[in-house]
Amino acid sequence: MPELPEVETVARSLRARLVGRTVERLETSGLPLRRPVDAARIAAATVGARVEAIDRIGKYLLLRLSRGDVLLCHLGMSGRLLFVSNVQEVPRPPHTHVVFSVEGAELRYVDARRFGELVAYKVQELAHSPELAALGVDPLSDGFTPAWFAAALDGSRRDVKQFLLDQGRVAGLGNIYACEALFRAGISPRRRADRLGPRRAARLHEAIREVLARSVERRGTTFRDYVDADGEGGGNQHHLAVYGREGEPCPTCAAPVRRLVQGARSTFYCPHCQR
DNA sequence: GCATTACCCTGAAAGC
């Protein structure tokens, strides 16, 4: 499941391949993703345009194109963006929904569960798009300061785990890294956000940055579907302390890791180390 | 403002 480190890894691997190249053709499967794919709009934005830059905001990938268009891509649960240079030798995998032909190579959007999204905007529309307008602060951006984070926590009475998953607050954290950051900070996922206090808030801020930075270094976490633009899996799954480890010993105290359900999502935590 | 539930979807795992 692509969260911030996975999307960042895709952005980096794509950047090396795609920037400076021109899109020549667009093909789509015709099947809807989370929303219908507007092939005509995407073609108008991309075909004949050069890829000028690739950015990331939260879990969104931004392909900035010449002529002032931006292609916004969310990988959902199982989405992959694959850059394939030897097109003849590598057949398109099942669930290939969008293909950009790029100077003899292909950028393929593959998504078995079709929870992803691909949408084009004019650059001046982007900030007001429904996807980005409601997004909170990216935890690897300069705006993610301890003071901002503490104030945001103070303004929410939800469980801190729920708070962390809210993309309108912190943009880019998903279930894996929310669990890992809370473990690292020694904070119970059930603690109310506005009851962390300044010391825990500072610890959690630091833990979020740390957990994300380490995972970016390891090129993300591959559980099932995630690979980068070159088809390579990440390495962070070998370094998870609690996520997906129900019943296994906590790496700190050896107590069994527990699982609880918050907002219909599994939370993994150590009841002994996290208070 | 927040909790809960349903929905979209497929493949892996579990259960029989």
Next chain:
DNA sequence: TGCTTTCAGGGTAATG
């Protein structure tokens, strides 16, 4: 072995 059921989860929307 092979079939059926359950579960996983990001984001959105409806409802309370």
